[in-house]
Every structure is written in C-alpha cells, then in structure tokens.
Amino acid sequence: MTKDVIALTPTMPDIRTLLAGLYAGGPDVRVDSAGDGAVVQLRAPGGHPLISVEAPIFVQVPGEASRLLGTAIDDAQGPFWWTETRSTTAVPDAESLARAFAGRLVSVLGGTTWPPGPVTTDIVPLTSDNAQAPATDTSPPGIDVLTDQAAVVIQDRPVVAMSSWLSDALRTAATTSRALQIVTPHTTRLTVPTRTALQGHPNRWIVQDPEHGYYDGLSGAALRWHNGAFTPIRTHPGPVPAFTEQPVSGDRQLIVSLRTQHAPDAGLLLGGALETTWQQLTGAPPTGWSTAEPVNLPWSTRQLTDLARTRAPRPTWLIAVGHPDRPAIATQRITRTTAGVEEDITLALGYGPVETPPLDTIQPLAEVLVSRHNLTSMLTSLRPGRRDLTVPPHFEKPPVPVTFTLGAGPVSDIGFAHASRPPLNLHPIQLGPTAAPALHYPLGDSATTWGALQQLTTHLTAAREK
Known part of the structure; x- marks a missing residue:
C-alpha cells in the first residue's frame, strides 16, 4: 500500500530544491529513476523503494486542487506547481520521509501540503530493519x-x-x-x-x-x-x-454524449464541438484541458489539435474542465479512422436542488452542431447525482434519456423517409439544410424513455442492415 503526499508551491521546484528534499532520507538512501525518467525514487540500501516523486506539474486551471483534494485546499490565488510523492507502507519510515520531502519543498518555496497538517524538514533516519528491506519487483x-x-x-x-x-x-x-x-x-x-x-x-x-x-x-x-x-x-x-441507494440530495447531472466525424483535412481544428457545447450549456468555454488529472493547461483547441496530430494514427484521450462555479467535466477521444477523424465526447454538468438544467438549449445546440461541426449523433440524458460530479461507492440511478439527434450523414445512409417515421409516438424535428437534413428526437424525461430510445435505435439499425 502507498500513502500520497502532495506539495503545492507557487514556484517550480528546481534541481537544488528537489535534491534538498531528497536529502531528507539521510546519507544512506540512494536515488534512482523510474517511468522512463519521469519519476525519481528514494530506495533503501537493500533496494526497497521508499518514496516515488513525480515530475512537478504546472497547474494553470483554477479549482483543480480543491476539486481533487477537498475544500481545505485553497488554490484560488493563481497557478501553482503540483509535486506528488508516493510512499510505501511496507516500510514504516517511508510516509514520514514523504512528509519531510514535501515539507522541505514548501519551506523553501512557500505553499502548502496535502494531507493538511504539520510538516517537518528533519532528516528521517531509517531503522536497520527498514534499511535492509529487499528490493521488490x-x-x-x-x-x-x-x-x-x-x-x-x-x-x-x-x-x-x-x-x-x-x-x-x-x-x-x-x-x-x-x-x-x-x-x-x-x-x-x-x-x-x-x-x-x-x-x-x-x-x-x-x-x-x-x-x-x-x-x-x-x-x-x-x-x-x-x-x-x-x-x-x-x-x-x-x-x-x-x-x-442513499437518500436523495436533489442534485442532478446533465450528460451529453456526442460524436463528430471530419474529413482528414490539413487545416482541421479539433475541439470545436466540445467548446460549442460547453458555451451553449454554461455560457462560457472550458477553462482547461489535459491528458490526465489534475487538468493543468488553459483551454486551447489549437494545442489539443497539435497533440492529436503528433499522436496519429494512435488515438488521443483527453479531459476538459470548466470553472469551479459551474461543475462540468468532459472526456474526449480523438481517433483516426478510414472515414476520417472522429471525436467521441461525453460532457457531464452538475446542478444543485434549486438549479434547473438547461434542457431548452439542447435543440438549438443540436442545430449548431449539425450545421458547423459535422455531428454524427448526440444523446442527452438526465440523472440524479452529485453536483460535484464525483462518483460515490453506492448505487446511483441510471440516467434517463431526454433527446437523441441523428446527423445528416447517418440520416442519408438510413434514408430520410425511414428515419423520420419511427414506429412510436415521436415527432422528430428536422435540422440543417433541406438538401442534407438531420433529425432531432425529443424523448421526454420519464423512466419509459429508455424503452422509446431502444425501439428508435432498433428501427434505425434495421434500415442500415437492409
């Protein structure tokens, strides 16, 4: 088992500061590297890893420390450096060593540590038994x-x-x-x-x-x-x-899952569909993106496009977050296929008991995505769930589908006449130009809409299989 200690500092830990922190283990420990050089480890003389220190991350997105570490951490004062240390509980002295390492960083650079509490800058000598612990795998x-x-x-x-x-x-x-x-x-x-x-x-x-x-x-x-x-x-x-199931808090989550498909053009800019969806539903674009958490980079469609291009033909998976005042988080997978470049996006937004999810904006959003962002499909659903969008270890009711949108390409493949006449009490709304229409299906917001969505999907799939 490991225990984590994180130092949040206003300036980057340089080599001298990191070395001063690593000397908290005294002269007997040895420094090693792992993870292709991205991780520095302190090992006991016997070879057992004591702590693993990741390369510092410059977090430029507000709210990330409090989102991931709790409200006791205040990161509202601006960007900071996140230096994470993992200590093994197989060696009793290792956690104290991790705290001493983080304490030394903060004593030199300022900032705070997590978990909250007193820190030390003293040397943590290893006992003889711990010092001779054998190396692990x-x-x-x-x-x-x-x-x-x-x-x-x-x-x-x-x-x-x-x-x-x-x-x-x-x-x-x-x-x-x-x-x-x-x-x-x-x-x-x-x-x-x-x-x-x-x-x-x-x-x-x-x-x-x-x-x-x-x-x-x-x-x-x-x-x-x-x-x-x-x-x-x-x-x-x-x-x-x-x-x-736990007592209902009244919190809800709006979930928007959409897919776009683009021709592999040299001037293609990705991320536009996600930015547009975020803007329509919250009034502002995403604040940050990254390939891992904490999300550390300011939002930039140009930068994420450049990353996806350098990784192609391998897929690119990324995370986006919004301002802390409006909880929202998205995952996006960018894939190069024989048909072009696909974006698979799932955006979740959290609402408290007195807040109303903007369901009236879904149809106008679908219209914009169809006309400007090559929408293939979009499913919007609503569910009871925590406003902060974290997942607790107990039962949560599944989302209820509210609307489904089929882009112009799939409608053409299926046939407009077939797609526009589902065998249900549904009245699809035509979106986009008459020459290349898309269809938007309002499903309602009751538990029975899962059955309606399943029948609609079966109806549309049957036409593709003919």
Whole structure:
C-alpha cells in the first residue's frame, strides 16, 4: 500500500530544491529513476523503494486542487506547481520521509501540503530493519501489487483522479492482459474519467467497508482476494448493504454524449464541438484541458489539435474542465479512422436542488452542431447525482434519456423517409439544410424513455442492415 503526499508551491521546484528534499532520507538512501525518467525514487540500501516523486506539474486551471483534494485546499490565488510523492507502507519510515520531502519543498518555496497538517524538514533516519528491506519487483511506481491476474493500486484519498501514474498503471494492465483494480476506503469517491476507465471488464473499484468487507464500488458485488485478484463471492446474494441507494440530495447531472466525424483535412481544428457545447450549456468555454488529472493547461483547441496530430494514427484521450462555479467535466477521444477523424465526447454538468438544467438549449445546440461541426449523433440524458460530479461507492440511478439527434450523414445512409417515421409516438424535428437534413428526437424525461430510445435505435439499425 502507498500513502500520497502532495506539495503545492507557487514556484517550480528546481534541481537544488528537489535534491534538498531528497536529502531528507539521510546519507544512506540512494536515488534512482523510474517511468522512463519521469519519476525519481528514494530506495533503501537493500533496494526497497521508499518514496516515488513525480515530475512537478504546472497547474494553470483554477479549482483543480480543491476539486481533487477537498475544500481545505485553497488554490484560488493563481497557478501553482503540483509535486506528488508516493510512499510505501511496507516500510514504516517511508510516509514520514514523504512528509519531510514535501515539507522541505514548501519551506523553501512557500505553499502548502496535502494531507493538511504539520510538516517537518528533519532528516528521517531509517531503522536497520527498514534499511535492509529487499528490493521488490520492477512494476511501475503507481502499482502496489502486481500478480499474473491484476495490477492493484491502493489509494487513501478523498477523490481518486485519473492521474498520469494511474494512466500508466492502466496502460500496463491493458498491455499485459491484467485487470486494473483500485482499492479504496468507503469514504473515497472517483472522478468521472476514473470511473470511465474502470467500466471496461475486467477492471474494478474495490471498496473496503468496515462492516461488510470488500465490495465492487460500481456494482455492489461482494468481493474476496482469490488467486491473485479480487473476484466476486458467487454465493453472496445480491449487492452488499453498504451499496444500497442513499437518500436523495436533489442534485442532478446533465450528460451529453456526442460524436463528430471530419474529413482528414490539413487545416482541421479539433475541439470545436466540445467548446460549442460547453458555451451553449454554461455560457462560457472550458477553462482547461489535459491528458490526465489534475487538468493543468488553459483551454486551447489549437494545442489539443497539435497533440492529436503528433499522436496519429494512435488515438488521443483527453479531459476538459470548466470553472469551479459551474461543475462540468468532459472526456474526449480523438481517433483516426478510414472515414476520417472522429471525436467521441461525453460532457457531464452538475446542478444543485434549486438549479434547473438547461434542457431548452439542447435543440438549438443540436442545430449548431449539425450545421458547423459535422455531428454524427448526440444523446442527452438526465440523472440524479452529485453536483460535484464525483462518483460515490453506492448505487446511483441510471440516467434517463431526454433527446437523441441523428446527423445528416447517418440520416442519408438510413434514408430520410425511414428515419423520420419511427414506429412510436415521436415527432422528430428536422435540422440543417433541406438538401442534407438531420433529425432531432425529443424523448421526454420519464423512466419509459429508455424503452422509446431502444425501439428508435432498433428501427434505425434495421434500415442500415437492409
């Protein structure tokens, strides 16, 4: 297991400051590197890793520290450097060493540390037993336990974000045919990007409940450690009691999932559909984007396009966030296909009990996306859920579909006559030019709309298969 300590400083930790922090381990520890040089490790003389320090990240997006670390952290004063240290609990002195490292950075550069509390700049001498602890395997620094079946990450944080080291752990698990399994206390929540990463089989979120043992935080299934991985207890009847639905807070989430397709033109600028959707629904564009959390770069369609172009033909996955006053987060996957360049976007927005989701803007938004951004399809849904958009380890009702939009290309492929006459009490609205129409289907906002959406999808798919 690891314990994380984060230093938030107003200026970048330079080499001398980092070395001063690393000397908190005294003269007996040795410095090593991992993660292709992106991580610095302190190891005991026996070779056991004590702490792993990631390269500092310059966070230029307001609200990221409080979003991921809690309201006790104030990041409203401007950009800051985020230096994250992971300490192993296999060596009792390691957590104190991580705190001393972070304390030394803050004492020189100013700023604060997480978790909150007193820090020290003293040298943390290793006991003789800890100093001789044998070296462990060479798995990436973000993985706590590596077996033939699973890459296990143990986290004790209020919110588990899709950080760069967690992305690396996910990549390692996928390329080696292992499951990524994140173990947390029952008080932890996930960000939307982390939940998205764990939705694919066989990945899991394992929650440790003091009364009910281990269970899956997304399904409620009781779990046990068996043959190198957490697996369901088949004899356990249904979800564990800790997973049952919690009292309704009145918070809601609006979820917009859309896809665009573009010709592979040299002047193509990506991200426009996401920016337009954000602007229409919140009154402002996104504030930042990144390929991991914390989101650290100011919003720029030019920069994200350049990144996607340099990575092609490999796909590019990124995250975008909005201003803290209007909770919103999106994931976007950019893929080069035989048909062109596709953008798959899911945007979630949070609303409190007295706030009204802007459902009246969905049809005008669909019109703009059809006419300017080559929309292929868009599904809008509404669900009960936390305003801050984090995912708790208990049951949440599924989203209810509200509208579905089919772009001009798919309508042409299906045939306008067929697509515009679904076998339901639906009245699609024609969008775009008459020569190349798109169709917008209002579905309502009740639980029965799932059935309507399924019948509509079946109707539209049947025409494609003829």
